[in-house]
Amino acid sequence: MRRQYITNIGLLFAIGILSSVLVLPVSTVEGRVNQNKCISMYEKYKELGEQKFREKYKYKSDLHDCIKLYKNPDWYFVGKSKIDKNFEKIQSGFKNNNAKIDIKVTSTTLLGKEKYLVKFQACSEKSIQRPSFLIESKLEWFIAESGKSMQAGKCQSYHTQINSKDTAQIKIQYVSDLTEFTNIKYRKI
Template sequence: MMNKLFLVIPLLLVLTLGVSFTYAESIIPGWIKNTALWYGQDKISEKEYLESLRYLINNKILFLDEAEKNTVLDPTITSNEVSVTKPRINQCSTLYQSYKNIGKAQFIAKYEHVNYINICVKLYQDPIWNYQGGDRLEQLNAKFIEFEQKAKESKPKLSYEPSVKILSTTKIGEGKYDVKFNVCAGDKKIDKAKVLVKSAIESIQVGTNKDIPENVCRTYVTQLHANNVANIQITILEQVLE
């Protein structure tokens, strides 16, 4: 346990006091803060903990001195098994032993903070992972990009249509209400629109007097006679999209 304290304390000093280190402009990722805690609790191995520190230093998130901070280099991580200049491939390589040790489901849950962890798993399961040619890095990176593109294409493409929504109905007289509502544009800007505000006893057309940019709502108020506010409805009659 004492040895672990010697390993954990430097990172805690870095994260709290900045002792002996300087930082890149970006903030240290949140997941690295948990690593010291996990190591102290025997949830990750010493190798995994040290690799996380090496990741910060070699990817220029954390610098040993100011001179190094001003030197622009390709990000790289070196381990006993791999030394590459592709950060995402390198991260997959660094985590591979953990994948073998704990299995797919637990691995994905453990490293969900890595937003491309599922693509790492696809690489592990593909024959390309065992390829040992001199261009292995390039082959792995090409396959990574292929998997990434397929993942993007497989996501459902949502179509956002213009919509209206009643925000409030305020009684201003016997059977008469102020109706406050939003008209919202979808994927395209609405240049002009007409909406129908109606109840069981009255219908009123309301025209928008301003353009509504895409994915933006504008609020309108109109007066309407109604016997029951539950019967008040609003629909889009006409719209000109750009």
């Protein structure tokens, strides 16, 4: 009986030590917010930027607490650094692979609420096998890969669909190095 009592006390003591080690002090925001919800919304926050994110998700109960977490340099979750690196690369620009590519949107057609069919033309000084383009708007962005080659000195027409509030927000850029965009959606065009 005495031995079982000592074992139980030892077990309680061990649990007390482990729980004090495992329970790390967190700020009041991190303690009361559902961090899983914030983690799932983090990529949208990066895509939209703070202002647009606030407008789009203004009715979410944890919105302000999540934004406080996003701004905290010590806040981290598995996968956060990959998301951050992807957005840094997009913001810093693209390598052109020394080929001059002129891209012109030739038409946009409204297909439904905030959905457009975009037709564009890309002209190149050099031949390019399977060119890729970053298609972006405030609502969506993705890499569009073409199966059509671009011939030197000629223009090639392409089309794709994108979600956007209006046509002025739609941007298209040539991407020469796809290794920089490993965590972004890909579509065939």
